[in-house]
Amino acid sequence: MSGATAAAPPASRRREYLAALALTALGAVALLAASAQVWVSARVDLAGDLAPVAVELSAADLVPAVSALGWAALAALAALVATGGAARRLVGLLVALLGVGVLGAVATGLRSSALADAALRAVxxxxxxxxxxxxxxxxxxxxxxxxxLCAAGVLTLVRGTAWPAMSSRYDRHSAPRATRTGTPAELWRSLDSGADPTDENAEPKER
Structure with a gap:
């Protein structure tokens, strides 16, 4: 698998990388958007002569994990950009687990018994x-x-080590330039003559 990953053309690797970022972002936005909405409307008949009560339940009432996992997915999106190699694969595993967690939370929160209990607790x-x-x-x-999120996580877990990493790009541009080789005495003479000893192309200035 590693040989196939390394053999993939750069353009294909970049498309995979952007696809994983887009899937993670869309998944996080979908969770956060859904978590702010009303999922269930109910009518509770009260005892005695009291009028029935209308109840609206949002995701925060039924499955509060949806919102928390949505914010975690946004944090994982930043981690996908900032990491590389094996660390990125771990982030991919985390993203996939976030998706699985949401599926489990939604399935549990929408059981009929859970919905009835939540509606009755609201009054x-x-x-x-x-x-x-x-x-x-x-x-x-x-x-x-x-x-x-599951798709983005699996894609990152399988292919993420071949994608470009922000850290390596910044390390390459921020690496210090090679200093001029020579003895300490030669470096001192360069400084004394007005030349920059870190510039390989610099010539000593005439005094």
């Missing part, structure tokens, strides 16, 4: 659940975001 008086409606658009958006 202060005792009552029974009269009706419940799930706005499936936002759970689906969160699920799609989780799938995107």
């Amino acid at each position: 202060t008086a005792e009552g029974t659940l009269g009706a419940l409606t799930v706005a499936w658009t936002w759970p689906v958006v969160a699920t799609v975001g989780a799938v995107l």
Whole structure:
């Protein structure tokens, strides 16, 4: 696998890298967007002559992990850019696990028993659940975001070591220039003559 990775053309590696970044970003945005919406509307019938109470439950009420994992995915996006090699593969594994975590949280939070319990907890008086409606658009958006994170994580885990790394690019440009070789006495004479001993092309100035 490593030989195939190394043999991939630079343009193909760059496309894979950008695809992983885009999938991670889209997955994180989908989770954060879905977490702010109402997922469930319910009616709770109260005991006695009290009027029924309308209840709206957001992702924060049902699956608070969606928002937290969305922010974690954004942090992982920055880590994908900043790392390289084996460290980037570890980030890819983390991104995939974030997606799996969201899928598990959504599946658990949308169980009928969990929805009923959440609706009844939202009212202060005792009552029974009269009706419940799930706005499936936002759970689906969160699920799609989780799938995107899984895809980005797997892609990074398999191919990430061949992608360009920001750290190596900056290290290359920020590396100090080679100093002129010579004895300490020769370097001192260069300084005394007004030449820059770190500039290989500099000539001593006539005094």
